Amino acid sequence: MTQRMCEWLSAGRADEHLVAWSESREWCQRDFRHDVLSLLTHISATSHSRWALCLEDNYSFAVALLAVLYSGHTPVLPGHFRPAVLAGQRDEFDALITDLPLQIDCPILRFPFSADQPLTALPEWPENAVLILFTSGSTGKSQKIIKPVSCLELESQWLCTHWGEQCADARFVATVAPHHMYGLSFAFMLPLTLGRPFAAKRVEYHEQLHSLARENALVLTSSPAFLKRLDMALEPANLRHVFSAGGPLSHDTALRVENICGCRPTEIYGTTESGIVAFRTQHQPEAAWTLFDNLEFSPLADGNIALISPLIPQPDGMILSDKIQLLNADQRQFLLLGRKDRIVKIAEQRISLTEIEQRLCAMDLLSDASVLTLEKQGRLYVAAVLVLSQVGEQLFQVQGQAVLLGQIRGILRDWLSPVSMPRYWRFAPAIPLNQQGKRATAELQEMFL
Structure with a gap:
């Protein structure tokens, strides 16, 4: 039997119903409801309306998301927990809920927590509830997306129609986090809609x-x-x-x-x-x-x-x-x-970041590359992160970085305008990936700080 989000904590599921588990413990429906009410007590004692959720534990994430929604406020899913990313998104949230040792200039509620006198009854489920996510930023700066809960519920019903019967007696595990859209839909919404247990740890x-x-x-x-x-x-x-x-x-x-x-x-x-x-x-x-x-x-x-x-x-x-x-x-x-090509405009020229990446990856000096833009003192520049091939590594060791970059620039000049030429360069053993398996744009940006 599937249930909407507003029914997940209802009496429709027995107190002993298994919600989540880890190697060391299990959480049943009774625990789930108690923990949401306890956190709701803390949230209700504040005036903050936008709560960023930075939680590595998936069960804690579920508790926090429901508690913020029941409080009538807005959950914000930053997508990344890196301090530079959170600092860049600081205008998008008022307070933070986390189970990590993050130091952010805002009020923070930390897991684990307890409430001496937790609420005994849930408030009414808010009409028109929404949450905020951010795009991966793979084609530029991450964009804020306001996602109605009703859309998440409709999507879950579609997934249950296709695969609900196949998953009816299984438990859910994930390598991805619920702070991005895919993880939110498949590792969070789907198991709770179906009433199936999910793993607290990735x-x-x-x-x-x-x-x-x-x-x-x-x-x-x-x-x-x-x-x-x-x-x-x-x-x-x-x-x-x-x-x-x-x-x-x-x-x-x-x-x-x-x-x-x-x-x-x-x-x-x-x-x-x-x-x-x-x-x-x-x-x-x-x-x-x-x-x-x-x-x-x-x-x-x-x-x-x-x-x-x-x-x-x-x-x-x-x-x-x-x-x-x-x-x-x-x-x-x-x-x-x-x-489609990632097009940026610099000095009135349309520049394809995809083309620059392809030109770099075609060189025998490199095994991989990632091209991005950086804004410095109000101007936009092209930057590149390079992964050396065995040939490139040998040249680097024998003749040094200046000679290596000189050869790379020389090859690019046959194809690119001066404005398109990367201004900033970094070397890495591999292009970093985020928990969704996509290029970690925030981590790439941080290489140039």
């Missing part, structure tokens, strides 16, 4: 996954970055279902997941702004994506394609940032052809 290693799967049927919410690292040499971990999002899986990786986890992964395509858009299971290479029911594409005169969805506020739809090739007359199946 899975970080293949060995953890195998250990958990020995004890319970599991649904895994993960990312391509984690699934690519699954070790074929380890004993298989038979799972009930695997979800993946954050980027397309290669067909080889999809087969690898099936061999290790006992099921071929379901890939999800969506964005923070749009919510879920489409899904696929790769039974052959480059399998097509299928739109979820109640969604449709609308081709536009300029060649773009608008997504029409009940999950977005724009009645005329929104333009997705990926290139899409429609495959059939009903426009419900399509191929993803990669992201």
